[in-house]
Amino acid sequence: MAKILVVDDEDDVRLVTQTILKKAGHEVIEAAGGGECLKILESHKPDMIILDVMMPDMGGWEVCEKIKSNKGLSDIPVIMFTVMGEMQDMRHSRGTGADAHVSKSFGMNVLLKTVERLLE
Amino acid sequence: MKVLRLPEGLRLVDFASAIVIGSLGLFINTMYFTLEYLKSSGDVLAQTWARPVEHALVISTVPLYLAVGYIYWSQKRVATELQLANKDLERSKNLKELFADILRHDLTTPLTILSGFVDLIPEEKLEEDVKENFKEIEMGIERMTSLIEKASVLSKIEHKTDLEREGLDLVQCINDVLWMYWTLANMKNIEVEFENKEPTFVQANMVIEEVFGNLFSNAIKYSPENTKIVVDIKKFKERCRVYFKDQGEGIKDSDKEAIFTRFERRQKGPVKGIGLGLTIAKKIVELHEGRIWVEDNPSGGSIFIVELPINGDLPVREE
Numbered sequence: 462m463a464k465i466l467v468v469d470d471e472d473d474v475r476l477v478t479q480t481i482l483k484k485a486g487h488e489v490i491e492a493a494g495g496g497e498c499l500k501i502l503e504s505h506k507p508d509m510i511i512l513d514v515m516m517p518d519m520g521g522w523e524v525c526e527k528i529k530s531n532k533g534l535s536d537i538p539v540i541m542f543t544v545m546g547e548m549q550d551m552r553h554s555r556g557t558g559a560d561a562h563v564s565k566s567f568g569m570n571v572l573l574k575t576v577e578r579l580l581e
Numbered sequence: 582m583k584v585l586r587l588p589e590g591l592r593l594v595d596f597a598s599a600i601v602i603g604s605l606g607l608f609i610n611t612m613y614f615t616l617e618y619l620k621s622s623g624d625v626l627a628q629t630w631a632r633p634v635e636h637a638l639v640i641s642t643v644p645l646y647l648a649v650g651y652i653y654w655s656q657k658r659v660a661t662e663l664q665l666a667n668k669d670l671e672r673s674k675n676l677k678e679l680f681a682d683i684l685r686h687d688l689t690t691p692l693t694i695l696s697g698f699v700d701l702i703p704e705e706k707l708e709e710d711v712k713e714n715f716k717e718i719e720m721g722i723e724r725m726t727s728l729i730e731k732a733s734v735l736s737k738i739e740h741k742t743d744l745e746r747e748g749l750d751l752v753q754c755i756n757d758v759l760w761m762y763w764t765l766a767n768m769k770n771i772e773v774e775f776e777n778k779e780p781t782f783v784q785a786n787m788v789i790e791e792v793f794g795n796l797f798s799n800a801i802k803y804s805p806e807n808t809k810i811v812v813d814i815k816k817f818k819e820r821c822r823v824y825f826k827d828q829g830e831g832i833k834d835s836d837k838e839a840i841f842t843r844f845e846r847r848q849k850g851p852v853k854g855i856g857l858g859l860t861i862a863k864k865i866v867e868l869h870e871g872r873i874w875v876e877d878n879p880s881g882g883s884i885f886i887v888e889l890p891i892n893g894d895l896p897v898r899e900e
Contacts, residue, residue, distance in 0.1 A: 471690055473690075474694060476694075477693075477694050477698055478697070480697075481697060481700065484701070515686060544686050544690060546730050547794075548761065548787075548791050548793075548794045549787055549790070551760070551761045551794075552757055552787075552790070555757065561764070562760075564730070565689055565692075565693040565726075566692075566693070566727065566729075566730050568693070568696050569696065569697040574764050574767065575764045578767065
């Protein structure tokens, strides 16, 4: 069982993601934006972060860069989970240090499988 | 929207200018030689005609200047109209791209939620006939998601006639693609072989990665579980080929060209895809003066091949 921080500004995406992760036996913390995510990381260290890219307060790529440049947090695997599914978006995610890029069009099963792979 | 093209606009003006300037030039030339003749003839009567001819010559230059001025003004007007039309066109293209992006975001998100909740419904608790209905719902969601994603890419490239290019390492591109789709391949226990290590540069636009991503994801989609996909790059004198070999059902000879046409699909069944992906791939490859086609894999399945000129200026030659 892992503690996973799910960051997405869409309530329903957070709801369905956490439901699926909890069903798979994981503990879930939620954040509704990039700023809230960084705030949570000041007091919690999750085993993994699932990050949306397009968020109003702070985009997922910027959040990922901050996480990966912080020595205390850089070892946390980050999955970008986004509607931005083009190769250039994936390249951008990779450039920010993300460990995986899952297009939302791939579906929740692919996200879950990616979570399992990175936790192995 | 009315779009003016520079060559057409200028051709009309150039034609008119050639006639007007040519006629006036001929007239002035004739008058000049007449004047010279009259001055040198010494004939008294002819001498009396010299002055009016001289006046006529001066007066005739006025329409010439007017004609040149008019032509200059016409050209400026055509250029201005052209600039305005181009700005309109650019604005329209940008709006279209923005609209496609908004559509992608605002439609994909609810589809993700829908798909997630459908996945949560325990299949074993469903009646047999309801199970079938749920499969239809899942396939419908997948098709809609795929359509939105592909339409978004197509809207960005379909109006393009040229692409900016830079030195691109194909090995790096393929590694990016494999990184992106690793989980999808792993879920079907598909072994992926890609042994190229040496950087292989071509002059290309980054958008070429969409082609490789599409071909690789198609190979995963159409491959049965526990099979193998081989990706390979071969360098020739002036061109490079990238191969995607799968062990799926293969493609009938009669479908080998049709699959690259919009909304054609090679089979109906529990696989996603509506044929836009290969249309986009073909368009992108052709913008690079390259070729894309499919052949039978001798060990079963298909081989999709993308051929690109190494130097972007050199067109691909037929074998």
